[in-house]
Amino acid sequence: MPTLDEVARLAGVSRATASRAINGGSRVSAKAADAVAEAVRSLGYTPNPAARSLVTRRTDSVAMVIPEADERVFADPFFARTLHVVTQALAQRDLQVVLLIAQPGQEMQRTLRYLRGGHVDGAIVVSHHRNDALADHLAGIGLPASFIGRPLAGAEKVFYTDPDNVAGAREVTNILIERGCRRVGTITGPADMSAGIDRAAGWRAALDAAGLATDALVEGDFTEDGGEAACEILLRDHPDIDGLMVASDLMAAGALRALGRAGRRVPDDIAVVGYDDLGIAERTTPPLTTVKNPIGDMAREAVRLLLSQLDGTTTHPLRVVFAPELVRRTSA
Amino acid sequence: MPTLDEVARLAGVSRATASRAINGGSRVSAKAADAVAEAVRSLGYTPNPAARSLVTRRTDSVAMVIPEADERVFADPFFARTLHVVTQALAQRDLQVVLLIAQPGQEMQRTLRYLRGGHVDGAIVVSHHRNDALADHLAGIGLPASFIGRPLAGAEKVFYTDPDNVAGAREVTNILIERGCRRVGTITGPADMSAGIDRAAGWRAALDAAGLATDALVEGDFTEDGGEAACEILLRDHPDIDGLMVASDLMAAGALRALGRAGRRVPDDIAVVGYDDLGIAERTTPPLTTVKNPIGDMAREAVRLLLSQLDGTTTHPLRVVFAPELVRRTSA
DNA sequence: CAGTTTTGTGGAAGCGCTCCCACAGACACA
């Protein structure tokens, strides 16, 4: 492996000049810059990242932390989209993404050790739960971090972006109410995630405002099978429901299966709305009326928030909340 | 951030002794080891990975390279399982996995630069295509690498594990022949991947041996939608087929949808077999007769092959081929 | 044209760590 020294020697300049030429090139004559570039090419030189980060105290890489079981990570399009956008946005600054998938427990300990160890310059956290306490941990470590989705614990200490889940759920539930549903159930997300709690709160707010009952609630887990199972429980305990607000499209797809098996026609017997609009909602039968979860925008914004920390521009925790947008299809 | 120097000072030993105590601890007295451990604890010391790898010339991390579009990576359970097993196996040696998802083009250039740059000690490559030429590139770089699935180009230069796809496809096609199918079609994988080519070869071998025609072939892309589309073409061009060998269960699931829409009963009108058995095969209607793709074993073996390179145990490229195993369900 | 600023350059320090090597002391054996 060629070193900077060899490049400098071949180019006929000092190591300092070669280094300057390679990084940005300010305060370097055109002649020297050319000579260095030529030497780099002919030697096939690549800077040693360890040596570089030893002195710069940067690693030029950022962790994307997903505290979930890998089955779920790979089954939910949410993560694919988010990872894609984050990777793209960071690539523009030549930052490499290191994906850390770790469910609570021993793996999480490894992950925290990794984050504390200085392997990365910062972290983007997504799909966090109350118990993982990642906001507290990261704030404790002092690692620049940016959360996608409001953390339930320690939110005041960290930067985050969040969709206005309460408003979104309220509005989409109102669609059900306006079309005449009088017995509206919900399948919520996990109660240890802000998206789960907030969407349930929005559903409740809409029903309260309309003077309707809010007892037909079953907790789901943001998986398709979980949605199906929750729907069965709902049908058993509340056979009279004529409207259903499901906290994610993936769960709604499962719920539609259960409704189909139970012989309920959608939307005639029961109107259904979902949440997310990440592609699945278009492909279910019938296609889902849902709320757009602007994860592309959120991911981009989360990257921006992280970069502002890395650049030292912003020091005080910022939050950015995105307004919901309804998408009407035929399920309600 | 505390340094080794501070740890050593607090423990009352030299930096050399502290370093020895932290790494393994051979040739260190129990007293010194305890003092260092206590100092590490009280200071919350973590070794600086950059400084360490500058001298050890190791990074203790390994790349998992997936040259695919991220949609496909996240839609196919194959990757989730593989990543899971690889991560677990490497964690036992305290090696961190860095996931690199890069489709051909500019992203791939970035990825190769990253691999060349010495960021990782080795690479596990999965789902490679002929055109990405990863085997040649990695052999050229001289980076220890281990492929899951035989590379189409440069296979002689690298370590790899491979299922015996030809044998597997032949045997599962024989199931169709034995149950009386006389017009057997196939939906293949991509023609630029060994799994695509070999499974088609096995299908052809079985039909040739039985003296049956081998013209009902349509190329698929290992996605569910691709399988559905391919099946429609097959039904249009060869409406008389009574048997279908699909090169992956995911594509077979798509094919079943198309068959259902065309009013063909499975297995009565047309018997169908798949490939992989990664969970999907159990959940289709009807459940698929398929071939088990031992990706857990393959991934573990690939890690072993990689570690043998990192340890310097083996220098000459090795290959490990896994025998197929039929799984009979009701689709054929 | 002397004085000032700007530009380009190289010497050298130092980032935090591992590991080679020399060495002191403990112990064993003849």
Place this chain on the structure above:
DNA sequence: TGTGTCTGTGGGAGCGCTTCCACAAAACTG
């Protein structure tokens, strides 16, 4: 008592890079 082995220790070099600083030369000032 001398010789040899083994154990534990610390000094110090050096991994490859960036960056501070001093300095010379060139380019501007009035």
